[in-house]
Amino acid sequence: MNLESIPLQAFLIVSSALFCIGIWGLLNSRNAVRVLMSIELMLNAVNINLMAFSSYIDNNLIQGQVFTIFVITVAAAEAAVGLAILLSLYRNRVTVDMESFNLLKW
Amino acid sequence: MSIAITTQFICFTVLSLVVIIGALGVVLLESIVYSAFLLGGVFMSVAGLYLLLNASFVAAAQVLVYVGAVNVLIIFAIMLVNKKEDLKPISDIKSRRVISTSICLTLLSLLIRVDLTNVWSLSSPQNSIGEESTIRIGEHLFSDYLLPFEVASVLLLMAMIGAIVLARRDVMSKDISTGLPVDQELIEKSSEPLLTNKN
Numbered sequence: 362m363n364l365e366s367i368p369l370q371a372f373l374i375v376s377s378a379l380f381c382i383g384i385w386g387l388l389n390s391r392n393a394v395r396v397l398m399s400i401e402l403m404l405n406a407v408n409i410n411l412m413a414f415s416s417y418i419d420n421n422l423i424q425g426q427v428f429t430i431f432v433i434t435v436a437a438a439e440a441a442v443g444l445a446i447l448l449s450l451y452r453n454r455v456t457v458d459m460e461s462f463n464l465l466k467w
Numbered sequence: 468m469s470i471a472i473t474t475q476f477i478c479f480t481v482l483s484l485v486v487i488i489g490a491l492g493v494v495l496l497e498s499i500v501y502s503a504f505l506l507g508g509v510f511m512s513v514a515g516l517y518l519l520l521n522a523s524f525v526a527a528a529q530v531l532v533y534v535g536a537v538n539v540l541i542i543f544a545i546m547l548v549n550k551k552e553d554l555k556p557i558s559d560i561k562s563r564r565v566i567s568t569s570i571c572l573t574l575l576s577l578l579i580r581v582d583l584t585n586v587w588s589l590s591s592p593q594n595s596i597g598e599e600s601t602i603r604i605g606e607h608l609f610s611d612y613l614l615p616f617e618v619a620s621v622l623l624l625m626a627m628i629g630a631i632v633l634a635r636r637d638v639m640s641k642d643i644s645t646g647l648p649v650d651q652e653l654i655e656k657s658s659e660p661l662l663t664n665k666n
Contacts, residue, residue, distance in 0.1 A: 365472065365592075366472065366475070366592070367475055367476065367479050367519070369587055369589065370582050370583055371479065371483070372516070372520075373578075373582040374579055374582055374583075375483045375486060375487065375516070377575060377578035377579055377582060378487050378490075378575060379486060379487065379490050380578070381571045381572075381574055381575040381578070382487070382490040382491060382493075382494055382571075383490070383494075384570075384571050384574065385494060385567060385568065385571045386493065386494030388567040388570075388571075389494070389563075389564065389567055390494065391554055392499055394499055394503075394541060394544055394545055394548065395493075395494070395499060395502060397541065397544075398493055398494075398502060398503070398506050398541060399493070399494060401506065401533070401537060401541075402490050402493065402494075402506075402509065405509070405510065405513050405533075408513070408529075409513060409516060412516075412517055412520050412522055412525065413520060415520075415522075416520040416521060416522065416595075417587070417589050417590070418587065418588065418589060418590055419590065420521075420590055420592070420594055420595040420596065421590070421594040421595070421596055422603070422607075423522075423596070423600050423603055423604065423607075424607065426522050426524070426525050426600060426604055427604055427607045427608065427612050429522075429525050430525065430528060430604065430608075431612075431615060431619060433525075433528055433529065433532050433533070434532075434619045434622070434623065435619075435622065436532075436533075436537065437532050437536055437537060437623075437626075438622055438623055438625075438626030439626075440536075440537045440540055440541070441540065441626050441627070441630040442626050442629050442630050442633070444540055444541065444543075444544040444630075444634075445629065445630040445631075445633035445634040446633055447544060447548065448544065448547060448548065448633070448634045449633050449634060451547070451548045452636075455550075456552060457548050457550075458552065458554055458555070460554070460555065460557060461555075
């Protein structure tokens with residue numbers, strides 16, 4: 362192979378695969394903690410995408426890296442609040458099974 | 468970047484394999500504790516991918532925030548809610564699996580097709596600022612991204628207060644649901660769960 366750098370498509374394919382694995386975990390997990398982990402996986406896939414575009418298409422202004430910083434901030438806040446909600450759910454229902462959280466089912 | 472291209476390819480291949488296999492392990496493994504530690508490995512490998520993209524500051528932020536804070540938080544949550552329980556079997560679990568897997572595979576093929584067929588307008592590598600990206604991020608954060616930066620600080624404060632309020636164990640003189648006085652000495656005593664029986 363005679364390339365001068367890693368192609369952009371390689372990063373995009375890795376992030377696509379990571380995103381789809383995250384969606385699969387989100388849809389299929391019974392444990393609420395694993396659902397939060399899947400959300401973190403999806404956020405990481407989006408971050409890889411932003412970083413790859415920032416490096417290959419916008420490599421002078423690198424606005425994608427600034428966006429990644431903001432996404433990391435929001436992900437940290439989301440994880441903290443999500444796990445707090447999970448703890449208070451566990452205190453009320455004594456389970457972390459997603460199938461038993463059906464109070465809002467229509 | 469001054470690393471030889473072969474080294475870059477080897478690093479990229481190893482890191483992507485760790486990311487993909489680790490992510491599969493996170494969603495597929497039975498034990499949630501193994502999943503949490505694998506998630507830490509996935510976060511570290513993603514930080515390595517950022518280093519390959521000339522972004523040392525974001526890689527450091529990724530390690531600090533994700534591995535140092537989010538992953539530790541997840542492990543603590545597992546420790547607090549880790550109770551062996553027999554999950555109730557779902558009747559249509561097989562069709563659910565089939566449908567969700569086919570949706571994910573369709574989405575994956577669609578995304579990969581877009582990745583490979585679209586013609587990206589790549590900029591020339593001569594424009595790249597390379598290792599000065601940390602300086603440029605600082606300039607962005609204090610000029611054109613100043614408002615989002617300040618709003619992010621408010622967001623973090625809100626998240627911190629919200630997490631404290633949600634996870635706090637209320638110490639009250641009277642129980643809200645029953646009106647009986649609460650035994651203040653035994654705060655750790657398990658109270659009657661409010662919503663368990665409702666199905």
